[in-house]
Amino acid sequence: MTWVILTGRNSDLGQVDTPHKIITNREYLTHPALFRGQRPKVINLSNNYAYQSRGYYASLLAGSRGHKVIPTVETMIDLSERKLYENALPELETALNKCRKELGGSYPPKVCIFFGIGPSKVWDRFAKLLFDWFRAPALEVVIRDGQNWASIQRIGFHPLARLSADEKPRFLASLEAYTSREWRDSKTRTPARYTFATLVNPQEQLPPSEIGSLRYWARIAEKMGVEVEPITKRDLAKLANYDALFIRETTSISNHTYRFARRAQQEGMPVIDDPLSMIRCTNKVYLHELMSANKVPVPPTVMIAGVSDLQLAADTLGFPLVLKIPDSSFSRGVKKANDFAELKALAEQWLEESDLLIAQKFVPTDYDWRVGVLGGQPLFAVQYLMAKKHWQIVNHKTNGKPDQGGVKTFTLKDAPEDVIATAVKAARCIGDGLYGVDLKETKDGVVVIEVNDNPNLDHGCEDTGEKDEVWVRLTQWFLDRLERQGR
Incomplete structure (x- = not known):
């Protein structure tokens, strides 16, 4: 693995300070052939990340060259104004206030976090969470300490030029720890073109894919030069080691699944489900307005x-x-x-x-159609039968055990044309990822009930009609996007 460190000036960081290659952002910008054929990890330590600055363009062009970089331009934009990052503050302030006792009951006016590492172990929880939200080499957090609650006034970058004599050794130690950790996390494996991360929760009661199905996909993907590796919510810091992300636990914009999707997108990684699809599919009000505006039939x-x-x-x-x-x-x-x-x-x-x-x-029916749509094209078609003596496909009983109806499978060729066409039209309104479109057949025609991100996909169920082609196309969706990026 090649690490490349970009600085604003030659004097900002000495070659003796790190074993990694150091060049200025100007050199990186004006020599696009540098590292051609390689996939370096770039740490952008420019002193200015403002829009259209050299620091900004260095991260922007790193993405176009297939280089993984921190911070990304998305992070730069996020931190440019408080209103763009204020949705992160409640969670960060909760973690911050858990440090009060260990800090002796009061907070400093500001704290600097380097690569997710704070000035002492007391800050570990907060520093890691801050790095989860804003993956940047050096961040400065301005704190207002109230009587019982500390609030965050500002989060901003802390450039090399402003490092104090006391801060620089801690910064260099954090840099060394970060690059060493990333190296150790990369296991020696049988060579594969790409490694895909699959986010799972082994304890989830109704996961979108069973572990056995993901193992089945892994065997097919291996033949296509791809290694599939399961990760859990504790592995956010390792995500940049992978080339793509497939989220296989129930998504929510209020939990870690959204952070994983957002991080993957910031890293330039193909991801299912992407953050925008999560936002769009999660809310039924938005879906109804979107379907109506695009003349997709709904109840x-x-x-x-x-x-x-x-x-x-x-x-x-x-x-x-x-x-x-x-x-x-x-x-x-x-x-x-x-x-x-x-x-x-x-x-x-x-x-x-x-x-x-x-x-x-x-709209009472004995079943709902579920059509899987991937990249704007139909992937599978099944009928989900209603749970026994119930009007929905899942009956959440008072004893906490869900009762699910059966599944009837079809080939895409045998499924009704209007069901498939309506499902594809609905999914294309959302995006280019993987969606499960629920539809009902009525005497007045087909209607869309909802479009789901994170749809169920299990071997022996949704793949029964199209067989292994489902998993081949899923793998190829990621490969196509990686290869378009030149990665």
């Missing part, structure tokens, strides 16, 4: 922003109707109301946790 729907909208929903949709929390998965947060009293009781309960609900016309 009659009424938005509920308060109890005053319930009568409109009842008059428009009739009973029974289906009430949904916008952000829900696996049939959770989706209930049927048989009359106005049930609707009112359920809506009042859910409006306490969500400002907006969705009411849809109840």
Whole structure:
């Protein structure tokens, strides 16, 4: 592995300070043939990361050259204004305040974090989380210490030129620890063109892919020059060692799966599911608006922003109707109301946790179509049968054990043309990744119920119709994007 360190000036870092190659960002920008045919990891230590500065362009062009770089331009933009990173502050401040006791009850006005390492072990939890959010060599965090709560006033880059005499040895030690750790994490294996990370949670009750199915995919991918390696939520710091990421635990924009997707995107790695697809598919309000705007058929729907909208929903949709929390998965947060009293009781309960609900016309069927769409093309088609004596495909029982209906598989050729065409049209509204489109066949035609990121994909189930072609195409989706990047 080749490490390349970029500086703003020759005098910023001495060659004796690190065993890695040091060049100025100007040299890197003006000599595009440097490292041609190699895939170096670039640490950009420019003193200025402002938009259109040399530091900015160095990271921008590193991506175009297939070089992995920190910080990325996305990180530079994220940290350019507080409003762009304020969504990270609640989690960071929670971690920060867990240090209070060990710090003797008070905080310094600022702390510098180098490569995810703080000035002492007390800062470990906060420093690692900060590095998870903003993968940068040196960050300065300005802190306002209140009586019982410390808040973060600013997060910014801490350039080499501003390192104090006391900070520089700690910075160099952190640099050495970071590059050494990354090297040790790379295991000696049978040579493969690429290594894909697969994010899994072995304890998840309803994972989108069983571990056995992922092992089956790994055997097929190996024949295509790809090694598939499972990782868990503790492995975010190792993600840059891989070439692509396939998320195979249930996604949420409020947990680590979104951070993994975001980090992969910042690293220039092909990723399923990408952050934008997560955001779009997670929210049923957005999906309804998007499908309607693109003339994709959906069931009659009424938005509920308060109890005053319930009568409109009842008059428009009739009973029974289906009430949904916008952000829900696996049939959770989706209930049927048989009359106005049930609707009112359920809506009042859910409006306490969500400002907006969705009411849809109840469309009873014995099954839902699920069409997998990858890269804008159909991948598989199955029917998910309703759970026994239930109107949904998953019945979440009070004992905590979900009851699922059966699956009926089809080849794409045997599935109805209008089902496939509607599913593909719906998925293309979202993006270019992997989606599971749920549809119902009615007497008035096909309607889309929702488009899911992170769809189920298991050997012996969703792949039954198209066989190994499903896994070959999945692998090739990643390969095509890697090869377009010249990686």
